[in-house]
Amino acid sequence: MRKTLLLTMDFPPEIGGVANYWGNLLLNLPEDKVVVLAPENDNSLDFDVKQKYVVYRRRLLTTSSRVWPRWWPYLWQVYRLCRVESPEQIIVGQVLPGGTIAWLMKKILNIPYILSFHGLDISMAQMTKRRKKWFRFLVNSASKIIVNSDFTKQKLILVMGTVKAPIEIVYPCASILPLNEYSDLILNDFVDRYSVKNKKIILSVGRLVERKGFDQMIRVVSNIRRKMPFIHYFIVGRGPDKNRLESIVVHHNAEKYVTILSDVSDDELPYFYKLADLFVMLPRELADGDVEGFGIVFLEANLFHLPVLAGNSGGVPEAVENNVSGVLVDSSDIMQIQQAAESLLKNDENRRLMGDLGFERAQRLYNWPAQAKRLEAFLG
Structure with a gap:
């Protein structure tokens, strides 16, 4: 497997479907082939030290009204990380703004990117003409696409008309499991x-x-x-x-x-x-x-x-x-x-x-x- 950088705004210990999805998948991938960039979290250090792969935590969005776009720190952190870790491909957990940043890395550093979709993210990207146009551009520029269900795949195809990149369905799985013994x-x-x-x-x-x-x-x-x-x-x-x-x-x-x-x-x-x-x-x-x-x-x-x-x-x-x-x-x-x-x-x-x-x-x-x-x- 080629060395892969995952960009995601949702990652454990944060609670949620997308965080759970990537947290569990990465547990089962070669640890030396995965690097993660995710936002800082109050309890992130306790989680990160237990992982075999490397997790970088940074402040990715600015709250300053004097800085535009708000994801400028995100772009800078991704660029620095790409220079340090030399990933061969980037997975984008959220198409906006992560897809824009990954596209810039493709243009600047020639690193291909892979988009990941869960359903709502496709709908949210259709809310304005500008977003919709940029969304189509980012999808057409992606090397591969990961979706969480066939429904999400068909929804993407419906929105796009045609999708040039190969699409793979990687289903989410259970995280709450039965106990061996109950008190x-x-x-x-x-x-x-x-x-x-x-x-x-x-x-x-x-x-x-x-x-x-x-x-x-x-x-x-x-x-x-x-x-x-x-x-x-x-x-x-x-x-x-x-x-x-x-x-x-x-x-x-x-x-x-x-x-x-x-x-x-x-x-x-x-x-x-x-x-x-x-x-x-x-x-x-x-x-x-x-x-x-x-x-x-x-x-x-x-x-x-x-x-x-x-x-x-x-x-x-x-x-x-x-x-x-x-x-x-x-x-x-x-x-x-x-x-x-x-x-x-x-x-x-x-x-x-x-x-x-x-x-x-x-x-x-x-x-x-x-x-x-x-x-x-x-x-x-």
Whole structure:
């Protein structure tokens, strides 16, 4: 594999899909062939010293109104790093502004660059004529392109018309995994704290944003509970939509059976998966183009032998095989969601079978070493 410099604004220990994506892929690539440039972070040193590859942390964007463009420090740091590390190619985690900087390195130092896309970044680049034109130029100047799903690939082709560079799909994989052993004390405390003994538990995990569709499931659970009073719905995550979701819970008088938790650690999260009976997330595409590019949480749920109820949107059908690892529904159709949820909750054997099939599929197709091997071969 040729020596590669990764430019990314999102990298561990920062939390998020893109940070998780690159953090796990790089763990499985040759450490002497990878160099990373990422922003400074309060806890970055603790993370960086544990890695076998080299991570450079710099302040990449300026806050000074007297400096334009704001990414001028980013450009300077990339140029200096290229002179020191002599990479043979550059991977760009965010097309703007990273793609512009990588293009300049191509012109100045003759280093080819590779663009990486996750879905929303394509939509954001279409918001103005100027951005759209520059986006097309950067894509046409790239030597290769990495995408996180076939949905993202098709979205890029739709926007571009034709793409000259070869495109490789490198799927994201699960980061929250089942524990080898579970503490009975913690499990019992969980059951007692939330009064969920002998109840069917529905679980959602994700960033609290409108796109995820948690509001729809709150409404569905409120309806279902009239027929099935033994259910409890947990939403685990942080995000700007929390207040709106809490107001919907109050509106439906659902405080006793819908719980939103924003302080759950990665160490605690496996216990929620362990006790759950059904995993639900209902992504939908918003008017601004915000869409689920794939859906790692569905794979995580499957690894805990959980069946999933998923919104048929964006790249979700690649993460969830309909009627195999879960059930796909129209996220805008309350009745369809409710019927699917009721059917799954009533049929223990069907849930068990889907959970087992989902587990086998997730292990076989979506694991970091296999995806990193695809990436390594593509990078050359």
